[in-house]
Amino acid sequence: xxxxxxxxxxxxxxxxxxxxxxxxxxxxxxxxxxxxxxxxxxxxxxxxxxxxxxxxxxxxxxxxxxxxxxxxxxxxxxxxxxxxxxxxxxxxxxxxxxxxxxxxxxxxxxxxxxxxxxxxxxxxxxxxxxxxxxxxxxxxxxxxxxxxxxxxxxxxxxxxxxxxxxxxxxxxxxxxxxxxxxxxxxxxxxxxxxxxxxxxxxxxxxxxxxxxxxxxxxxxxxxxxxxxxxxxxxxxxxxxxxxxxxxxxxxxxxxxxxxxxxxxxxxxxxxxxxxxxxxxxxx
Numbered sequence: 682x683x684x685x686x687x688x689x690x691x692x693x694x695x696x697x698x699x700x701x702x703x704x705x706x707x708x709x710x711x712x713x714x715x716x717x718x719x720x721x722x723x724x725x726x727x728x729x730x731x732x733x734x735x736x737x738x739x740x741x742x743x744x745x746x747x748x749x750x751x752x753x754x755x756x757x758x759x760x761x762x763x764x765x766x767x768x769x770x771x772x773x774x775x776x777x778x779x780x781x782x783x784x785x786x787x788x789x790x791x792x793x794x795x796x797x798x799x800x801x802x803x804x805x806x807x808x809x810x811x812x813x814x815x816x817x818x819x820x821x822x823x824x825x826x827x828x829x830x831x832x833x834x835x836x837x838x839x840x841x842x843x844x845x846x847x848x849x850x851x852x853x854x855x856x857x858x859x860x861x862x863x864x865x866x867x868x869x870x871x872x873x874x875x876x877x878x879x880x881x882x883x884x885x886x887x888x889x890x891x892x893x894x895x896x897x898x899x900x901x902x903x904x905x906x907x908x909x910x911x912x913x914x915x916x917x918x919x920x921x922x923x924x925x926x927x928x929x930x931x932x933x934x935x936x937x938x939x940x941x942x943x944x945x946x947x948x949x950x951x952x953x954x955x956x957x958x959x960x961x962x963x964x
Contacts, residue, residue, distance in 0.1 A: 686714040686785060687762030687851065688770060691754035695772030696725040698893065701808065702772055703734055711781035716740045718772075719758035722747035727772070752862040759854060767851045769844040775808060775891035776845060784848040787883040791823050795880035796873055797848045798841040804891040813888065816842040820884035826877035827925045829884070834915050835930055837937025839870045841882070845890045849876055863917065864910040874918055878925060911938035 688706050692699050699718075706716050716739050720728045734740045745757045759767055766788060770776060780799070787797045803812040818832060818840045833840040841847055847869070854860075857875035862868040915934045919926040 683763040683765070684713050684715045685764055686711070686766045686768065686781060686848075687764035688714055688716045688768050688776075688781070689758040689762050690716070690718040690770050690772055691721060691751070691758045692718055692723065692727050692731070692772035693721040693751075693754065694723045694725045694727060696723065696727045696730050698806075699727055699772045700730055700733065702770060702774060703731070703740070705775045705777070706770065707734075707737065707739065708778055709776065709781045710779050711785055713785075714739070714781060715762070715764060717743065717758055717761050719743040719745050719754055719761065721745045721754035750862065750865070751868055752860050755868065756859040759851075759859060762851055765851060766848055767854055768848045771844060773893045774843065774845040775804065775893065777889050777891070779887075780845075780889040783885055783887060783889060787885055788848070788850075791881065791883050793881045794823065794883045795826060795850060795853055795876040796829075796841070797883045797885060798846050799885040799887055799889040801842050801846050801890040801892050802888055804893050806893065808891060808893065810891070811894070815892075816840060816846060817884045817886060820882070821886050822884060824882045824884055826879065826881050827922075829882040830874055830877045830918065830922075830925055831930055833870065834918060834926055834934040835937065837911060837934050837939070837941045839867075841870065841873055842890075843892050844869050845892065847873065849873075853879060864914045866907045866910045867914045871914060871917075874914075874922075878922055908938045908942040911935070911941075 718731055720731060731742050735742055743761060745754050755769060759769065784797045788794055800814050800816040802810040803815060804810050818836060820829060820832065853876050860868050861871040864871055912935045915931045919931050
């Protein structure tokens with residue numbers, strides 16, 4: 682009998698932290714799930730680290746060949762899922778213990794829901810919170826999917842958060858062609874968009890995950906590329922769903938994406954100083 686939920690982890694060069702990620706899934710209060718982990722030809726010993734979980738009946742370990750970028754591994758591990766619902770968790774992020782229980786219950790209460798999302802903390806390399814309770818904007822409870830997509834575009838960012846914040850129906854993910862990486866930095870939101878126009882979002886205003894960042898993860902160049910890809914994503918949604926977005930929605934979203942890029946630069950500078958200070962402290 683298939684589990685209700687599949688948690689899927691596309692691991693890539695996560696040897697230092699992937700065991701903590703896996704343990705955060707295995708410590709959930711909800712138990713009707715499988716955990717599928719696919720290592721994408723890592724070069725840092727990730728596959729060897731994963732072997733400590735090989736005997737756990739909840740866990741399946743897979744390997745995917747090199748090449749194809751994130752989409753290749755995200756698609757492969759998602760297609761291996763057998764559950765009705767799917768949650769993708771990157772190999773360095775953390776689920777808090779009630780995440781699965783709360784989000785599955787939200788699907789049970791809202792049969793029209795295509796997407797459930799919750800807030801997350803931003804955590805450092807050691808898992809300590811840097812910023813608490815981020816995400817969702819003003820959205821709470823069941824929200825029309827088109828309205829949620831419009832609000833997200835107008836924000837210039839991703840109100841739903843990274844994949845570990847979100848739960849989807851596997852059938853929907855398959856119907857929309859799996860993960861959409863036409864704008865690679867928007868592989869998550871680009872895919873949520875397809876699901877949102879099919880039904881509703883349930884916004885759970887509870888902090889249920891930790892998104893891990895490091896001082897070397899981003900650069901000024903990346904913030905520029907992200908804002909450029911945001912504009913391309915907005916234009917694509919407008920072209921594919923003109924009933925959802927107006928030209929003024931796109932213009933506002935493009936402007937806010939540029940503002941967000943400047944805010945990220947400041948945040949990364951602060952993060953870099955914080956991490957350097959932490960590393961300089963005596964053990």
